[in-house]
Every structure is written in C-alpha cells, then in structure tokens.
Amino acid sequence: MPEEVPRGRLEGDRVLLGSTAVPELYEGGYFGRKVDSRLALSLVEAAYLMDRSRIMVSSNGSKLDFKGLFELASSIERGFEFRYVVYKDLRERGYYVQPGVPDFRVYPRGGHPGKTPAEFYVYVISERTPVPLAEMSEPIRVAGQVRKRLMIAVVDEESDITYYEAREKEMSGKGWPGSSGGKATLLEDRVVLWDEEASKSLHNQGFYGKPVGGRLQLSLVESAYLLDKGLIQMEDREGRSLGVEEFRERAGRIEADFPMKYGVYRDLRERDLVVKTGFKFGSHFRVYKQVESPEKVPHSEYLVHAVAEDYMFHLPVVSRAVRLAHSVRKQMIFAYGREGNVRYLEIRRLKP
Amino acid sequence: MPEEVPRGRLEGDRVLLGSTAVPELYEGGYFGRKVDSRLALSLVEAAYLMDRSRIMVSSNGSKLDFKGLFELASSIERGFEFRYVVYKDLRERGYYVQPGVPDFRVYPRGGHPGKTPAEFYVYVISERTPVPLAEMSEPIRVAGQVRKRLMIAVVDEESDITYYEAREKEMSGKGWPGSSGGKATLLEDRVVLWDEEASKSLHNQGFYGKPVGGRLQLSLVESAYLLDKGLIQMEDREGRSLGVEEFRERAGRIEADFPMKYGVYRDLRERDLVVKTGFKFGSHFRVYKQVESPEKVPHSEYLVHAVAEDYMFHLPVVSRAVRLAHSVRKQMIFAYGREGNVRYLEIRRLKP
Numbered sequence: 226m227p228e229e230v231p232r233g234r235l236e237g238d239r240v241l242l243g244s245t246a247v248p249e250l251y252e253g254g255y256f257g258r259k260v261d262s263r264l265a266l267s268l269v270e271a272a273y274l275m276d277r278s279r280i281m282v283s284s285n286g287s288k289l290d291f292k293g294l295f296e297l298a299s300s301i302e303r304g305f306e307f308r309y310v311v312y313k314d315l316r317e318r319g320y321y322v323q324p325g326v327p328d329f330r331v332y333p334r335g336g337h338p339g340k341t342p343a344e345f346y347v348y349v350i351s352e353r354t355p356v357p358l359a360e361m362s363e364p365i366r367v368a369g370q371v372r373k374r375l376m377i378a379v380v381d382e383e384s385d386i387t388y389y390e391a392r393e394k395e396m397s398g399k400g401w402p403g404s405s406g407g408k409a410t411l412l413e414d415r416v417v418l419w420d421e422e423a424s425k426s427l428h429n430q431g432f433y434g435k436p437v438g439g440r441l442q443l444s445l446v447e448s449a450y451l452l453d454k455g456l457i458q459m460e461d462r463e464g465r466s467l468g469v470e471e472f473r474e475r476a477g478r479i480e481a482d483f484p485m486k487y488g489v490y491r492d493l494r495e496r497d498l499v500v501k502t503g504f505k506f507g508s509h510f511r512v513y514k515q516v517e518s519p520e521k522v523p524h525s526e527y528l529v530h531a532v533a534e535d536y537m538f539h540l541p542v543v544s545r546a547v548r549l550a551h552s553v554r555k556q557m558i559f560a561y562g563r564e565g566n567v568r569y570l571e572i573r574r575l576k577p
Numbered sequence: 578m579p580e581e582v583p584r585g586r587l588e589g590d591r592v593l594l595g596s597t598a599v600p601e602l603y604e605g606g607y608f609g610r611k612v613d614s615r616l617a618l619s620l621v622e623a624a625y626l627m628d629r630s631r632i633m634v635s636s637n638g639s640k641l642d643f644k645g646l647f648e649l650a651s652s653i654e655r656g657f658e659f660r661y662v663v664y665k666d667l668r669e670r671g672y673y674v675q676p677g678v679p680d681f682r683v684y685p686r687g688g689h690p691g692k693t694p695a696e697f698y699v700y701v702i703s704e705r706t707p708v709p710l711a712e713m714s715e716p717i718r719v720a721g722q723v724r725k726r727l728m729i730a731v732v733d734e735e736s737d738i739t740y741y742e743a744r745e746k747e748m749s750g751k752g753w754p755g756s757s758g759g760k761a762t763l764l765e766d767r768v769v770l771w772d773e774e775a776s777k778s779l780h781n782q783g784f785y786g787k788p789v790g791g792r793l794q795l796s797l798v799e800s801a802y803l804l805d806k807g808l809i810q811m812e813d814r815e816g817r818s819l820g821v822e823e824f825r826e827r828a829g830r831i832e833a834d835f836p837m838k839y840g841v842y843r844d845l846r847e848r849d850l851v852v853k854t855g856f857k858f859g860s861h862f863r864v865y866k867q868v869e870s871p872e873k874v875p876h877s878e879y880l881v882h883a884v885a886e887d888y889m890f891h892l893p894v895v896s897r898a899v900r901l902a903h904s905v906r907k908q909m910i911f912a913y914g915r916e917g918n919v920r921y922l923e924i925r926r927l928k929p
Contacts, residue, residue: 292771296814299764306764352856381856382796383787412651412658419644435735444734462648504704504733507897545859549897552904
C-alpha cells in the first residue's frame with residue numbers, strides 16, 4: 226500500500242479524514258461529505274474505499290483490516306451488509322452514489338453531485354424482511370414530491386440484487402359499459418344470467434361474463450357491479466329477489482376478499498377499463514384499456530392485485546408477481562384503498 | 578324436441594331412466610351406469626344431456642326446464658357448478674368422462690370404458706378454495722397406486738378451467754460436494770468466508786456462495802450445510818466459535834423458515850443436486866442437476882419451494898408459481914416433510 230493513502234479514524238458511525246483527502250476522494254469521486262474542512266465518510270463508503278486500498282482506517286489507535294472494519298460496521302449499523310453490497314454494485318456500474326433518504330441518492334449516468342440533481346432515491350431491502358404497504362408508499366410519495374424516482378434494491382440471501390422501480394400509477398381506459406339487462410340467479414358461488422339476448426349484449430358490449438350455451442356465467446364482482454348499475458336483476462335459487470346490499474353481503478360470505486376486490490373492480494370499471502379475472506396469472510384481475518369486441522380481444526395491459534391497507538409485501542412474492550407480469554408483457558399493479566379512493570402502485574423491474 | 582327423447586325422473590342425487598335409454602346413452606356415449614336394467618345418471622351427466630336436448634327430466638311429476646334442473650342440482654350437490662363446467666369441457670374436447678373418485682375418471686383419447694383403463698383421475702377445485710397439502714397428496718397417492726395420473730381441474734371465478742397434473746417426483750443430480758474449508762463469520766444475517774483460497778475452492782467445486790472481492794458470501798442454508806459437513810469453521814462477530822447446533826439455532830432466529838428450508842436444502846444437496854436461491858423466481862431454490870464450473874453455469878431444471886406439512890395451497894399462488902416456472906422452462910416442485918424424509922410434488926400445466 227503506497228505511503229500517501231489517506232488515513233481515517235472511525236468515530237461513531239462514520240470515518241473522519243483530514244482535509245488532504247478532500248481533493249482526491251470528494252472532488253474526484255464524490256465520496257463522503259465535507260465537515261468544516263475535513264471529510265466524513267459513511268461506514269459503507271469507508272468499507273468500499275478500504276476494500277480498494279484507497280484509505281486506511283484505525284479505531285482507538287489501532288489499524289483495522291477489512292475484516293475488522295466490516296465486522297465492526299455490521300455491529301454498529303443495522304442493515305450495513307445490505308447497503309454495502311448495493312452501494313458497491315451501483316458504484317461498480319459507474320453511478321455516483323451518496324448516502325441519503327431512505328438509503329442512497331443515485332445520480333444519472335454522466336451526472337454527479339453539484340452538476341445534476343439526483344435521479345433516484347434508493348431504498349435497500351432484504352429479501353427476508355416483509356415491508357408494510359405504508360412503508361412502501363411513503364418513500365414513493367416523498368420521492369414523487371421532489372420529482373425523484375424511487376429505486377428499490379432487494380438483496381437476496383446470496384447477496385444478489387434485484388432492482389425495482391415503484392411509482393404511483395394513473396389508471397384509465399376507453400372501454401364502455403354494457404347495456405340492457407336480464408334476470409340472473411346466484412347459485413352456490415357464481416351467477417348465471419339465463420336470458421340469451423341479455424347475455425349476448427352484456428358480453429359483446431362490456432365483455433362481461435363467460436358465455437356457456439346461450440347463458441352467461443358472471444363472476445361475483447361482475448354481478449355486483451351490474452346489479453349496482455341497474456343492468457341486471459338478481460334472485461337466489463329459491464327465486465327470492467336480491468338487492469345490491471344483500472347480494473354484496475352474500476358475496477362477502479362466499480369470498481372473504483370480496484369487499485376489497487369489489488372496491489378495486491368497481492373503481493377500474495368506472496375509469497372505463499375492462500376488467501376480467503387474472504387467475505391464470507395469479508393476480509385478481511387482468512385489465513384491458515379497451516375491448517372492441519369479444520371476437521378480437523386485444524392484449525391486456527395490466528395485472529392488478531387488490532391488497533388491504535395493512536398488506537405486507539413479501540419480496541419473494543413481489544418478485545414472482547413482477548417477473549410473471551413482465552413475462553407476459555403486462556404491468557404489475559397493486560391496488561389499495563377504499564371504494565372511492567383507490568390508489569395504484571406499479572412495481573417494475575429496473576435494469577440499471 | 579322430438580317425441581322419442583328419453584324421459585328421466587330426478588330421485589335424490591341422480592336421474593333414473595328406463596331400459597330403453599341404455600343403448601343410446603350408455604352404449605353409445607358411456608353416460609351413466611346401469612342399475613339393474615335401468616340407467617342412472619349423475620346430476621352433472623343429466624344436466625349435460627338435458628342442455629343438448631337428449632333427455633327430458635321431471636321432478637315430483639312436473640317437467641323441469643334447464644334452469645330448474647340446474648338450480649335444483651346446485652342445491653342438492655355441493656360443488657355441482659364446478660363439476661358441471663369441467664365435465665362439459667372435457668366431453669366437448671372429445672373425452673369419455675365418468676363419475677369417479679375424487680370427481681371423474683377420464684379415458685385416453687380413442688379409449689372408452691370397457692375397452693381401455695381410465696388414464697386420469699380428475700380432482701375439481703374452485704380457485705377460491707384453499708387446499709391443504711394432505712388433501713392434495715392423498716389423491717396423488719391413490720392415483721399412483723392404481724397407475725393413474727392425477728388431473729387437477731381448477732375453475733376460476735369466470736368458469737374458465739386450468740388443468741394441472743400433480744405427481745410425486747424423484748429428485749437426483751450429479752453435482753459434487755465442495756472440498757476444503759476456511760474460517761467464516763456470521764454477520765447480521767449472512768456469512769462471509771474470508772479466506773481467498775477456500776472461497777475459490779468452495780465456489781468452483783460446489784458452486785457455493787457468491788464471490789465478492791476475494792471473499793465468499795454464503796447464505797444461511799449453505800453455511801449450515803458446509804458447517805455440518807465439516808467444510809468450514811464458523812465464528813460470530815466477536816470471534817466466538819459457533820458449532821452446528823448453535824449456528825442453526827441462530828439462523829432460525831434470523832429467518833423463521835430456516836429449519837424448513839434447511840431440511841429441503843440438505844436433502845437436495847445429499848441427492849447430489851446443486852442448489853441456489855430461487856428468489857428471482859419467487860421460490861426458495863433453483864436447482865441444477867449438475868454445475869461443472871461457475872464459468873459455464875447451465876440452465877437450472879427445477880424451482881423448489883419448501884412448504885410446511887400444514888401448508889395450504891392457494892390456487893392463485895400455485896397458478897402464478899407454475900406459470901412463472903414454465904415461462905423460464907423449469908419444473909415447479911413443492912417440497913415437504915421432515916429432514917431425512919423429504920418428499921417432492923411436481924405441479925405442471927396440462928393442456929388436454
């Protein structure tokens with residue numbers, strides 16, 4: 226190691242270097258921040274520079290080797306190991322990275338601090354740590370307010386990193402509501418519309434239900450929406466008429482998630498999107514911007530999964546959902562909130 | 578409706594027809610079964626034949642229309658609606674289908690009752706109904722005993738059907754264990770092996786860990802296995818030595834699923850398979866039959882997800898997992914059971 230490598234001192238959760246380190250490390254690489262005339266490095270920055278033999282670090286008067294610094298840093302700072310691998314990876318990809326909120330700020334390619342604003346806020350998560358919806362939506366909001374994008378770096382158990390971008394999504398389409406009605410029966414757990422004309426009309430114009438013989442099988446959310454809109458009448462197997470409220474109450478007994486799913490279904494339909502089950506893709510809905518006729522159904526643009534306000538994102542589940550959505554060229558959207566105030570959160574893979 | 582259409586009578590959960598129906602319906606289409614000289618149809622068979630105007634049905638002396646029969650059948654028989662759509666779909670695809678255990682028997686194309694044995698046992702499930710692992714493995718066992726295949730027909734909320742085959746899977750590979758050792762440290766929630774030679778050897782020969790600088794990052798399951806095999810020594814951040822039991826106990830505190838995951842990891846490694854994290858695919862592991870060197874890593878054949886003995890299969894989750902696995906040309910395997918007795922259940926999409 227050449228004589229002139231700057232020497233730093235571990236103090237609390239940072240490494241302090243003298244003013245002579247400023248030109249090379251700060252001005253030459255945007256490492257650390259200036260404190261008076263000295264340079265303060267975060268532990269992640271210090272470990273990165275030490276691993277490249279660009280600084281030496283001592284603690285309580287004795288020199289640390291990399292293993293020593295790494296073990297100490299891991300004790301001092303929760304999540305140090307994750308932040309370290311993400312910081313290292315982004316730096317090695319040629320980005321300038323600075324400590325920030327929630328974890329880092331990343332500058333666009335060709336940009337750097339002082340020249341350009343940061344492009345991304347980076348949120349580092351371990352694959353193992355479930356993230357509450359509120360904790361995911363908060364950094365999205367914060368980033369959005371200052372026109373930054375939110376990058377989520379998920380570190381798996383083998384220290385591989387998957388990058389995602391999360392953002393609020395405005396949803397709207399050009400579908401049109403079905404017309405005309407008919408009498409439907411709530412059976413054990415689905416609904417059959419018996420009238421052939423009404424069945425045809427609802428299917429052809431709104432892409433509702435699935436034709437079976439001359440009849441139309443409607444899902445519970447479709448039925449509730451059509452009933453709500455006055456487009457069908459409903460009865461039970463005994464021929465007793467069911468109103469909107471009673472039907473929704475019964476549907477909730479058949480499917481515990483019904484109120485949550487219906488809130489999102491209704492909101493999407495009201496935004497003129499065409500909504501069908503997403504079962505084959507493991508999500509609640511697949512969503513089309515427009516379906517001109519059931520004979521030429523286009524590609525559906527979105528997979529939408531309704532989640533409760535206290536939903537926990539399990540990263541392996543998110544990984545599977547996003548990967549599957551992309552493999553069929555769809556956007557993966559998580560929908561939450563109450564009827565009348567549904568919000569949409571898109572999570573997509575980033576390849577920085 | 579022509580005069581000569583056979584007339585049946587709804588009695589309990591079947592429709593009884595006179596002996597004159599036997600030649601056309603039984604001998605000509607393998608509908609129903611003979612009871613003395615008469616023909617007994619299940620409700621599903623009766624509804625199917627009535628919808629095609631091939632029989633008439635009366636109940637308590639009055640003629641039923643299709644709606645009437647369908648509503649009655651749905652009240653009499655739990656799951657009638659699901660079984661009906663599956664029966665109809667398989668019949669329309671040209672298969673001979675008979676009521677059986679768990680739901681139907683399906684004959685191979687070109688075969689029929691009396692000529693060939695049934696090929697599949699069919700198990701009909703609603704997308705909405707979670708299925709306990711034991712309820713899934715039981716029909717697999719029963720079908721296997723009589724050399725049948727198990728077809729699972731999942732009916733979604735819009736009455737679309739997805740077919741799967743589930744079967745026991747024998748797992749084995751040609752990987753070889755790593756050699757030589759070194760000292761590793763358990764950090765906050767992962768393990769670093771510091772020695773450069775040992776790191777290289779374990780990575781190159783057993784495809785263990787991820788090289789970071791000259792070091793090797795090991796996952797918890799990899800570390801436990803190598804420790805168990807005496808291939809590494811482990812200490813904590815304070816330099817205290819950790820034995821196998823203590824390490825496994827600590828790992829269990831870091832990751833609640835650790836014991837379950839480790840049981841499967843160990844079993845797969847002992848079967849000479851090469852096991853790495855499956856995080857990017859939303860499963861616990863991706864598994865290779867053989868990895869000759871980290872420079873030419875082949876395609877991994879399997880995604881393996883470890884589940885507890887009381888696991889509930891949620892069909893949308895299964896759908897997503899299987900679809901994703903197939904999109905990357907892998908087999909989706911669910912692993913369960915205890916260390917020393919791990920079993921593997923493959924679920925794959927069928928296109929009948």
